[in-house]
Amino acid sequence: MLVSLAWSSLGSRKKSVILTFLSLLISISVLLSVEHIRQQAKESFNRTISDVDLIVGAPSGQLNLLLYSVFRMGSPTSNINYASYEALQESKLVEWAIPISLGDSHRGFRVMGTNDNYFQHFKFGNKQALSFQNGNAFASLFEAVIGADVAKELGYKVGDSVVISHGIGNTSFTNHDNTPFTITGILSATGTPVDKTVHVSLNAIEAIHLSASKQSQLLNDATSVNTTPDSVTAVMLGLTSKFATFKLQRDINNYKTDRLMAILPGVALTELWQMMGTVENLLRVISILVLISSLFGLSTMLLASMQQRKNEIAVLRVLGAGPGVIFTLVLVEALILVLLAIVAAIGLLSAALTLSSDWLASQYGLFLSANLLTLETLKVVSVITLAAIVTSAIPAFEAYKNALHSSLSSK
Amino acid sequence: MSAAPEQPLKNEAHSKNTAPNQGNAFALNDVKYHYADSNSSGLHIPTWKVNYGDRVFLHGHSGSGKTTLLNLLAGVLTPQSGELSLLGKPFSALSARQRDKFRAQHIGVVFQQFNLIPYLSVLKNIELATYFAKAGKTNVADAAEALLIGLKLPATILQQPANTLSVGQQQRVAIARALINKPEILLVDEPTSALDAAARDAFMTILIDMCKQHNTTLIFVSHDMYLKKFFETSVEMSSLKQPAESM
Secondary structure, three states, X not given: XXXXXXXXXXXXXXXXXXXXXXXXXXXXXXXXXXXHHHHHHHHHHHOOOEOOOEEEEOOOXXXXXXXXXXOOOOOOOOOEEHHHHHHHHHXXXXXXXXXXXXXXXXXXXXXXXXXXXXXXHOEEOOOEEOOEEEEOOOOOOOEEEEOHHHHHHHOOOOOOEEOOEEOOOOOOOOEXXXXXXXXXXXXXXXXXXXXXXXXXXXXXHHHHOOOHHHHHHHHHOOOOOOOOOOEEOEEEEEEOOHHHHHHHHHXXXXXXXXXXXXXXXXXXXXXXXXXXXXXXXXXXHHHHHHHHHHHHHHHHHHHHHHHHOHHHHHHHHHOOOOHHHHHHHHHHHHHHHHHHHHHHHHHHHHHHHHHHHHHHHHHHOOOOOOOOOOHHHHHXXXXXXXXXXHHHHHHHHHHHHHHHHOOOOOX | OOOOOOOOOOOHHHHHOOHHHOOEEEEEEEEEXXXXXXXXXXXXXXXXXXXXXXXXXXXXXOOOOHHHHHHHHHOOOOOOEEEEEEOOEEHHHOOHHHHHHHHHHHEEEEOOOOOOOOOOEHHHHHHHHHHHOOOOOOOHHHHHHHHHHHOOOOHHHXXXXXXXXXXXXXXXXXHHXXXXXXXXXXXXXXXXXXXXXXXXXXXXXXXXXXHHHHOOEEEEEEOOXXXXXXXXXXXXXXXXXXXXXXX
8 A cells, every 4th residue: 555655656746756767777777787797897707718827928018918818809919939839838847738829800700820729728617628519620721610609690600611801800901812711610609709719720820821822822732831830929828737837937938039928817817807996996986976866866856745745744644644654655655766766777787788798799808698687786786775765764754754743734 | 456454453343333322522621732832822621522423513713723622632733731532542641653543543534625645546545544544444445435425426536536626526535535434533624615605515514414324423623603503512612722821
């Protein structure tokens, strides 16, 4: 009955109620999205790489190396010698080494040159290995393995042929038209940048950059041209013993024959979070302030309505409603509005995340779940509800006082 | 929406018509009240009794304390001293919560105007009264319809929002709501002041008829001496009270 009464009461003040609702909807959406993206971004980044002890690349910042090698963001500054990769591979301390070579793209998806080690040793999430949903790894020069999203978005199947273009743009003028690739395998979805990657062999990367004459020579006879690469972009290392990590890192950084830099992915990720932490907290503070201001808007709206509701309160009092009931009634009105706004905000965000997930994944390497119904969201929602109760206690108390002093003479 | 509250209810309806038939609806003894924040003289009623089933016309000029007295009778205000009992119960000794509940179950009130919650339908307005009385009636609609027909209102207005009715209709709906819980006491404060002469006479006839039918004790407050002819008992405010000491 009280809820029904509160609902009708809100309905009688549609304009101010709708405006208040919109202001709540916006502020709650902002707060929920900041919290959700914060959580999800961290999770999404952390699950991208697992079990890799060191990443070796050309000297630059450790964040830069991490971003382009693991998240396919930005461009590599320079490459390292293929010989250095071979030397690393040979090292007693190294259990496995995955070379990667970046710089080309296929219809907006990055192309990465690598070798079999990648499919054997690369892990993501909680030490999960890559697996094929279809087909298998590439065996010969012009064969490619694509990620799940590439297959889904471009509608590729095993056996289709693709053309790779130079550079990383969506439309490139220099397509390597002479050298189409045949898809031999499609990887299972991982929720990491792997899904958005086209994998080919290191030799293939070398081959597509050969001069036209050499390419036609190569197409006639695969063994006639040497396609051994002279450089790779980075190398991911798994070590035989974790204790050797720092020693090897030091050795690599002091390597004489090539200029190398080794980073620990975990340390680099921590640096990334520290950098983003300030921004994160700033966003949180701003969204909390926005929420508080719209909660004040809610209680202002209710307070402003008190004057015109004096008669209403007098009538309810005479019917036997105690001041406590009047207090609850105002609180229920506020809660109806806030809960509706929360539900609408969750709906709105889920829809927005579903629609923008592909764009976020390809632009920022962020794999966000559109499922907002997590424990974290629940916590945020309870805090919002609690804050709403506290702020709307002001108009509710006003109504309570009103009810206490209301008498039959209110005309 | 369900009009029936879950609380178990004491079956007031049965005891109602039998128990307090004899005796007083009201008994006031040396009741004193003054507003804390006003310099107007307060109210002091040495003694006043109203028998059960009486219909009393209470008149007096503006500011004579009529409305204050009604507030005391309704339990909205409590006297600073003295005894006030309703239906044999020491009303002034009850807690605020108990008074609210007592009022919901035993007293119907009709104001000068603004009796209804404007945005609710007539039926919901009436259901509110049964809700707060915790009367647990399942067929409020039927009872309300019967009352409305008795008040010469079309039953179709039940679903109309209260603010679409004329003032005369609203006042009659207010009576229907005041009577829905079959209260022993009906307190009415200048209900006809917003009505024209024809509507006023019709209203008064219906009101008196309804009270006779339900054997309801009626306290009717007005400054309009014309309305006196509808009542057997008439009380002048100034004869009731002794002027309290000026503050």
